Amino acid sequence: MWLNSRVVVVVPAWDEAPRIARVLQRIPSWVDRIVVVDDASTDGTARAALALGHSRVDVLRHGNNRGVGAAIVTGYRFALTTPGASHDAFVVMAGDDQMDPRDLPGLVAPIARGQADYVKGDRFRDRDVARTMPAARLLGGLFLSWATSLAIGVPISDSQCGYTAISRHSCEELDLDALWPRYGYPNDLLSQLAIRGLRIAETPVRPVYGDEVSRLKPRHVPTVAGVVVRAWLRRATSGAPRPTRVLR
Numbered sequence: 001m002w003l004n005s006r007v008v009v010v011v012p013a014w015d016e017a018p019r020i021a022r023v024l025q026r027i028p029s030w031v032d033r034i035v036v037v038d039d040a041s042t043d044g045t046a047r048a049a050l051a052l053g054h055s056r057v058d059v060l061r062h063g064n065n066r067g068v069g070a071a072i073v074t075g076y077r078f079a080l081t082t083p084g085a086s087h088d089a090f091v092v093m094a095g096d097d098q099m100d101p102r103d104l105p106g107l108v109a110p111i112a113r114g115q116a117d118y119v120k121g122d123r124f125r126d127r128d129v130a131r132t133m134p135a136a137r138l139l140g141g142l143f144l145s146w147a148t149s150l151a152i153g154v155p156i157s158d159s160q161c162g163y164t165a166i167s168r169h170s171c172e173e174l175d176l177d178a179l180w181p182r183y184g185y186p187n188d189l190l191s192q193l194a195i196r197g198l199r200i201a202e203t204p205v206r207p208v209y210g211d212e213v214s215r216l217k218p219r220h221v222p223t224v225a226g227v228v229v230r231a232w233l234r235r236a237t238s239g240a241p242r243p244t245r246v247l248r
Helices: 017-024 045-050 068-081 101-112 133-154 168-173 185-195 218-240
Strands: 007-013 033-038 056-062 089-093 117-123 164-167 200-204
Touching: 007 017, 007 068, 017 045, 017 068, 033 045, 033 068, 033 200, 045 089, 056 068, 068 089, 068 185, 068 200, 089 101, 089 168, 101 117, 101 164, 101 200, 117 185, 133 185, 133 218, 168 218, 185 200
Parallel strands: 007 033, 007 089, 033 056, 117 200
Antiparallel strands: 089 164, 117 164
8 A cells, every 4th residue: 555545556467477577576565456367378478476475466367469568457347346546556667677666656646645546657868768778669668659649639658658557436437348458558548537527647667577578579660650650540520528637
């Protein structure tokens, strides 16, 4: 619990057996529950997570690979079944160990204090980002953030960062069945939040790169671009109010 807000961490994972234990062991003790969603891994990711024997860790497994967005939705659905209050925070922390647990308080606090409905990590505000983030990923992320900002009508600095927190009541408002299941999920989720007038905030997080295996390839770019175009069309036809961003 953080600032009287129960915290559930959702960990989407696909073939992360070498890293999943490291991720789980670094999550702070004040996190109430951890939900690992194994997206049909073939390397024993679920077994590696269960082997830790942590009572606060639940492991769910997809029978077939459905995509990172679908894994997060499965985690959200499980989190919604846990007891709690509307200002509880559901955090997404990937199973590839690219997200620093020291940044968790900055993600959770705006939700616990009632200042935001959804908080995104912003890697581009880290002073070392140009040195630590691969150039192609940096440039691609900046371009997609610009395009997503135009599509949803809200300026977003780092649309592709997966390190996020959402309040329980905002998660309940989402159409989880309609969310894009694979790459492009962050852009689609931002679109849903925007048309509902929910408050989107950003907070600095550290970009971490180590022994992870990047699965985002150039062939995925057209798909993500298509999701962004869909977000623009959704806003253009919805007449939804512009959401308020409360934190930079």
